[in-house]
Amino acid sequence: MHPQSIVQTLPKAGGAINKNAASQDMTSSSLQILSDTEQDCAKAASVLRDGGLVAFPTETVYGLGADACNDTAVARIFESKGRPSFNPLIVHFPDVEAARAHVDWTDAAEDLAHAFWPGPLTFVLPRRAGSPISRLVSAGLNTLAIRVPAHPTAQTLLRAFGGPVAAPSANRSGQISPTKAAHVVDGLGDRVDAVLDGGACPVGLESTIVGLSDHPVLLRPGGVTEDQLAEVLGHHIAIRKNADAISSPGQLASHYAPDARVRLNATEWLPNEARLGFGDVECDLNLSEKEDLVEAAAHLFDYMHQLDATGATTIAVTPIPHHGLGIAINDRLTRAAAPRDDYSR
Structure with missing residues (x-):
């Protein structure tokens, strides 16, 4: 016997913020809710130039952006998220040429960039001597994590700003990643100066991260699969096993976690649990009834927020x-279910 469904208690989950309600909130807060128009992207770029924090949509999740060359602005990212200072950030660029200027480029990077940029793939490469990007971004490492996002709003913002933007996910450290502007407002409130509302993120999982300092190594699974990487590289990519030292973003054991405990691989339901399903199962919310992993990835964080x-x-x-995107989904779920330490909340 299945327990009574809790789905009737779920909040409404629109992709956009209620602008009227947001305007009322702004009377007691400095938070600006901006649309994804070119004019509002220009306003957001001005906030970045002034050292402010701007949450903006990418195809993966919403990022919490700051001028990557401004030490104080980058420090605000860590403070606002409650992010440990040893956890590096991803720097976003509008195109390959802009990204190349800050790292020691490789042939593998060229091949992967040609295949997947703009898109949900991050490279970790040695920092080029003379790069003005803040050392805080790298968390003491001699590498930079770089990406060219595909989302049109992110592209408009980056080109309006005209410089590199450091941007981890726009949420409190260790908690569920935001895939809608409302998730950012609920999680960070006026810890961020402006939110560009570009609707729901289509991929819904953070970018794949590949280390390219030596031989290519998969550091975090994400929107680009291991098989897709291997097809471009012409060989299977090495996979980083658990190590003591963090070498890129997204490697904390406990991460992406809701307030609720997460129980994985449930084949039967226990009383009073919120039930997240996949396939032909009775549940409160179903990632994909038709067992489509792309659809499941897009729904994962939003449904975890709702439950x-x-x-x-x-x-x-x-x-x-x-397999496929399921590897990245299971990575996020495993981290969400992991024992939580001081760094994860």
Whole structure:
């Protein structure tokens, strides 16, 4: 017997913020809610130039952006998120040429950039001597994590700003990543100066990260799959096993976590659990009834936000196939279910 569904308690989950409500909130807050128009992207770029923080949509998740060359602005990212200072940030650029100027480029980087940029793929490469990007971005490492996002709003913002933008996910450190502007406002509030509302993020999982300082190595699975990387490189890519030292963003053992406990590979439901399903199962929210991993990835964080908002103490998740995008989905779920330490909340 399945427990009574809690789906009736789920909040409405529109992709955009209610602008009227947002305007009322702004009477007591400095937070600006901006649209994805060229004019508002120019306003957001001005906020970045003044050392402010701007949350903006990418195809993966919403990023919390700051001028990557401004030490104080970058420090505000860590402070606003409660992010540990040893966890490096990804720097976003509008195109390959702009990104190349800050790192020691490689043939593998050229091949992968040609295939996947703009898109959900991040490179970790040695920092080029003389790069003005803040050392805080690298968290003490001699490398930079760089990406060229494909989202049109991100592209408009980056070109309006005219410089590199450091941007981890726009949420409190360790918590569920934001895939809608409302998630950013709920999680960060006036810790951010402006939010560019570009609707729901289509990929819904953070970028794949590949280390390219030596032989290519997969540091974090994401929107570009291992098989896709291998096809371009002409060989299977090495996969980083658990290591003591963090070499790129997204490697904390506990991450992407709701307030509720997460129970994985649930084949039956326990009383009073929020139920996150995949495939032909009875549940509160279904990542993809037709077992489409692309659809499941796009829904994952939003559905976790919704189930967490019900106040359930546990979110139970049915098994997700461990291939293709399922590898990245399972990576996020495993980290969400991991024991939580001081750095993860």
